[in-house]
Amino acid sequence: MEVILNINNKDVKVNISPEDYLVDTLREIGNYSVKRGCDTGSCGLCSVLIDEKPTLSCSYLTVRALGSKILTIEGIEEKAREFAEILSAEGAEQCGFCSPGFIITVIAMKKELNNPSDEEIKEYLAGNLCRCTGYMGQLRAVQKYLGGE
Structure with a gap:
């Protein structure tokens, strides 16, 4: 069926099936920042914002996103770049x-x-797995980005 999704502040016509997951729909139309990882909602690679809430798109049916505002990294490049520079530093x-x-x-x-503790940050990020780094550098970057340091 043909539907209209609001992706990165643009209405986009897409053909979907009722069983399509949002991760696949987004990748099919060129949002390659959304990655397929575990397919169980455990790794965070497929995270997008739906109505400003982080959502695991590998376990979210595309039809559930009708009428919602979907944001990927492609739609928030400036904010993403700001934090990515801190991560790198x-x-x-x-x-x-x-x-x-x-x-x-x-x-x-x-x-x-607002001004989360280290434990609150860790809890919020618990579903995002990284195989390369220890999490201390990421925690420092998050603290700096949030204004804690």
């Missing part, structure tokens, strides 16, 4: 495969939490 950027989902989640956290 803190030595937390390695291969970059997990970065889009991680950055999406951190941007959502900045809007949602």
Whole structure:
């Protein structure tokens, strides 16, 4: 069926089936920052913002997103670049495969939490896995981005 999705502040016509997952729909139309990782909603690689909330698109049916505002890294490049520079400066950027989902989640956290503790940051990011780094550099980068340092 043909539907219209609001992706990165643009209405986009897409053909979907009722069983299509949002990760596949987004990748089919060129949003390659959204990655397929675990297919179980455990790794965070597929994270996008739906109505400003971080959402795992590998376990979210595309039809559920009708009428919602979907944002990927491609739609928030300036904010993403700002945090990515901090990640790099803190030595937390390695291969970059997990970065889009991680950055999406951190941007959502900045809007949602006010002056979070280290434990609150860790809890918020618990679903974002990175195979390259230890998480200390990422934690320093998040603290700096949120204004904690």
